[in-house]
Amino acid sequence: MTTDHDSATPARLVDRSRRLGADPRNTNYGGGNTSAKGPGRDPVTGQDVPLLWVKGSGGDLGTLTEPGLAVLRLDRLHALAQTYPGVEREDEMVAAFDYCLHGRGGAAPSIDTAMHGLVDAPHVDHLHPDSGIALATAADGPELTRRCFGDRVVWVPWRRPGFQLGVDIAAVRRANPQAIGVILGGHGITAWGDTSDECEANSLEIIRVAEKFLAEHGRPEPFGPVRDGYQPLPVEQRHQRAGELAPLLRGLASTDKPQVGHYTDTDTVLDFLARERHPQLAALGTSCPDHFLRTKVRPMVLDLPPTAPLEQTAARLRELHTAYRADYTRYYDEHAEPGSPTMRGADPAVVLVPGVGMFTFGATKQTARVAGEYYVNAINVMRGAEAVSRYAPIDEREKFRIEYWALEEAKLARLPKPKPLATRIALVTGGGSGIGRAIAHRLAAEGACVVVADRDADAAQRVAAEIGGTDVAIGVHADVTDAAAVRDLVRSACLAFGGVDLVVNNAGLSISKPLLDTTEADWDLQHDVMAKGSFLVAKEAARVLIAQGMGGDLVYIASKNSVFAGPNNVAYSAAKAAQAHQVRLLAAELGAHGIRVNGVNPDGVVRGSGIFAGGWGAQRAAVYGVAESELGAYYAKRTLLGREVLPEHVANAVFVLTAGELSHTTGLHIPVDAGVAAAFLR
Structure with a gap:
C-alpha cells in the first residue's frame, strides 16, 4: 500500500486518532474520522504522488489501526471536484472514490472522505463531542458560536454529510484563513492544522472552549425541576424492577425481528428521567447523524412513575409500543419516496423508564450497548443546548433522509450473514467446566450471547473471559438448589442481555455408591442439584420466555443412565431419570408458548469433566475394575462405534437442537453415547 519513506504519516495519524477516540468527551464510539495528507511512492512510475489517509467507513477512532485507513490519490480526489454534478447527484460520488484509491486502497472510504480531501490543510479531524453538538443543535447556534469562539471557529449550516458538505467546508476554510475549524449545524465539529499535533490541539481547543462556555453561561436545571414521584428507585428495587421489565420490553422491541437488549441506569440517565421536561425533549429525538442512526427517530418513553404497580406499568408499555409503531409507520409513509428502501422495522431502539433507567436494543449486544451510549451523548447535548438556548435538532425530513439513505442501505447490505444463533441469549448452568464449558463455547461461536453459571464463581468468570x-x-455465581439464587441468576441474564432464549440445564454432580452405602444425605444432595435444580431453573426461565413471547428452548443434559440400569448408582440415575421426565412434562406444558423442551443423553464424558475429576471417575473405575486413567477408553470399547464421547460432542447436540433446523421437535432425547444398545430409547 505504502513504502517505508511515507510510513510515518499514517502511523502518526493512527496515534492521534486513538488519543482523540480514547476520551468520550471528544467523540462517541464509531463516530468521527481523521485524516492526513502526504507523499507516497507510485510503484508503477516510481514517482512520489500526493496521498490522503483517512479513517475508513465503520471504524472506531479509539481502536483504529493502520488497516482501518482508506488510502486515496489526492490529485484524483481533487479532480472529482471538477466533474461533481451537484448536490442532487452527490451520492454518485461515493462510488467514484473507488477510482481514487492508491493500490488496493485499504479500508472502504466513508461518506466524509470528500471533506478531508477537499479542505486545504494537511491534517483534518471531524469529531462528535457533546459540547460541540450542544452548540450545533442550539436554536441560536450561529450567534453562540460567534460568542464562544469569535472568528476562530466558523458556523456551517446543516447539510447532510456528503460531497457538497466537503465543498462547503473547503470554501469556509479558504474564506477564513484565521479559523482553526467549524461548528457543523446539527452535527459536530471539524478542525484542521498544518501538523498532526496542531490539528489535535485545535480539535481539543474547540471542545474544551465549548465545554467552558456551556459551564460558565448555562443556567441551572435546564431539564426543569425534579418531578415528584419520578426520583430513581433505590438500587436493589431499581434492578428488581428492571429485571421484571426487561423481558417484556425485549419482546416488544423484537416484534419485527429479534433483538438483544442492554440496560443503563447511570446518574445521567436517571436524572434526565426524573426531570419535568424530559418527555418533550425526548420527543424531539437526537440530531447528530451518528447518534440518530443508532437511536431511531425518537425513544419510547414510559409516562408512569416507578412506583406504579407492575401490571399497570406492563399494560401501559404495551399501549405505548402500539402507539410508537403507528407513529413510526406515519413517519416512514410521510417521508418515503419511490426509491426509498423498505421500512426496516417500527420498534423502538431506546425505551426510557423513569426511576428505573434506559433499555436499548440492537442486533447484537454491542449494537444495543452503543445505542445506549449514544443516547447518553444525546442527553448531554440536550443539557448543553438547553442551558444556553433551546435544543433544536434537525427536522424529521432530514432524519428520514439519513436513516433511509441509499448509501446507508448499501452499508447494511455489506454486513456478513448472521450466525445461526445470532440475537439468542443462552444460559448454561454448570458452565464452569466440562460439558457446560464446551456448550457455552459452542453456543457463543454460533452467535449467541451466553450467561455462564456455576457455583464456582471463578470458574464461571474464567470461561466467560475465554469466550x-x-x-x-x-460469568455468574449460582447455586441451582437455592430458589432465590436462581431468581438472581435469571435476573442477571435479563439485565445483561435483555432476557433469555435458550437454557441448558447442565449443572450436576454424581455420587456412585451401592444402595446400602447410599445415605439419605447422598440422595437429597443428588436430587437437589439435578432434579430440583433443573426444576427451579426451568421455572424461572419459563417466566421470562413467556413474558418475552418469542418462544425459546430448554435443553436438559440428562444421561444414558436415565434409561439404563447400572450397578452402584441409584441416587445419580434416579435423579437423571427425573430430569428426563421433566423434559416430557414441560414439552407438553410449554409448547403452547412456542417453547421447545428437549434433552441430551451422554455417556461417560470423562475428559474435562468436573464430575469425573471430583471423585466420580475413581468410583466408576473401581466399579468396572479399570485404572481411572483408562476409564474413557473403557467406556469407548463398550459402544457400538468404539469411540470416546467428549464434551464437544454433547455441545454439538445442543447446537443441533437449538439452531433452527429442528424447529418442530420437542420432547426428544438425543443419545450422545457412541451407541449403547441397552440405552436405546423405546
Whole structure:
C-alpha cells in the first residue's frame, strides 16, 4: 500500500486518532474520522504522488489501526471536484472514490472522505463531542458560536454529510484563513492544522472552549425541576424492577425481528428521567447523524412513575409500543419516496423508564450497548443546548433522509450473514467446566450471547473471559438448589442481555455408591442439584420466555443412565431419570408458548469433566475394575462405534437442537453415547 519513506504519516495519524477516540468527551464510539495528507511512492512510475489517509467507513477512532485507513490519490480526489454534478447527484460520488484509491486502497472510504480531501490543510479531524453538538443543535447556534469562539471557529449550516458538505467546508476554510475549524449545524465539529499535533490541539481547543462556555453561561436545571414521584428507585428495587421489565420490553422491541437488549441506569440517565421536561425533549429525538442512526427517530418513553404497580406499568408499555409503531409507520409513509428502501422495522431502539433507567436494543449486544451510549451523548447535548438556548435538532425530513439513505442501505447490505444463533441469549448452568464449558463455547461461536453459571464463581468468570468480553458472555455465581439464587441468576441474564432464549440445564454432580452405602444425605444432595435444580431453573426461565413471547428452548443434559440400569448408582440415575421426565412434562406444558423442551443423553464424558475429576471417575473405575486413567477408553470399547464421547460432542447436540433446523421437535432425547444398545430409547 505504502513504502517505508511515507510510513510515518499514517502511523502518526493512527496515534492521534486513538488519543482523540480514547476520551468520550471528544467523540462517541464509531463516530468521527481523521485524516492526513502526504507523499507516497507510485510503484508503477516510481514517482512520489500526493496521498490522503483517512479513517475508513465503520471504524472506531479509539481502536483504529493502520488497516482501518482508506488510502486515496489526492490529485484524483481533487479532480472529482471538477466533474461533481451537484448536490442532487452527490451520492454518485461515493462510488467514484473507488477510482481514487492508491493500490488496493485499504479500508472502504466513508461518506466524509470528500471533506478531508477537499479542505486545504494537511491534517483534518471531524469529531462528535457533546459540547460541540450542544452548540450545533442550539436554536441560536450561529450567534453562540460567534460568542464562544469569535472568528476562530466558523458556523456551517446543516447539510447532510456528503460531497457538497466537503465543498462547503473547503470554501469556509479558504474564506477564513484565521479559523482553526467549524461548528457543523446539527452535527459536530471539524478542525484542521498544518501538523498532526496542531490539528489535535485545535480539535481539543474547540471542545474544551465549548465545554467552558456551556459551564460558565448555562443556567441551572435546564431539564426543569425534579418531578415528584419520578426520583430513581433505590438500587436493589431499581434492578428488581428492571429485571421484571426487561423481558417484556425485549419482546416488544423484537416484534419485527429479534433483538438483544442492554440496560443503563447511570446518574445521567436517571436524572434526565426524573426531570419535568424530559418527555418533550425526548420527543424531539437526537440530531447528530451518528447518534440518530443508532437511536431511531425518537425513544419510547414510559409516562408512569416507578412506583406504579407492575401490571399497570406492563399494560401501559404495551399501549405505548402500539402507539410508537403507528407513529413510526406515519413517519416512514410521510417521508418515503419511490426509491426509498423498505421500512426496516417500527420498534423502538431506546425505551426510557423513569426511576428505573434506559433499555436499548440492537442486533447484537454491542449494537444495543452503543445505542445506549449514544443516547447518553444525546442527553448531554440536550443539557448543553438547553442551558444556553433551546435544543433544536434537525427536522424529521432530514432524519428520514439519513436513516433511509441509499448509501446507508448499501452499508447494511455489506454486513456478513448472521450466525445461526445470532440475537439468542443462552444460559448454561454448570458452565464452569466440562460439558457446560464446551456448550457455552459452542453456543457463543454460533452467535449467541451466553450467561455462564456455576457455583464456582471463578470458574464461571474464567470461561466467560475465554469466550470474549461482556458483549458476548458473562460469568455468574449460582447455586441451582437455592430458589432465590436462581431468581438472581435469571435476573442477571435479563439485565445483561435483555432476557433469555435458550437454557441448558447442565449443572450436576454424581455420587456412585451401592444402595446400602447410599445415605439419605447422598440422595437429597443428588436430587437437589439435578432434579430440583433443573426444576427451579426451568421455572424461572419459563417466566421470562413467556413474558418475552418469542418462544425459546430448554435443553436438559440428562444421561444414558436415565434409561439404563447400572450397578452402584441409584441416587445419580434416579435423579437423571427425573430430569428426563421433566423434559416430557414441560414439552407438553410449554409448547403452547412456542417453547421447545428437549434433552441430551451422554455417556461417560470423562475428559474435562468436573464430575469425573471430583471423585466420580475413581468410583466408576473401581466399579468396572479399570485404572481411572483408562476409564474413557473403557467406556469407548463398550459402544457400538468404539469411540470416546467428549464434551464437544454433547455441545454439538445442543447446537443441533437449538439452531433452527429442528424447529418442530420437542420432547426428544438425543443419545450422545457412541451407541449403547441397552440405552436405546423405546
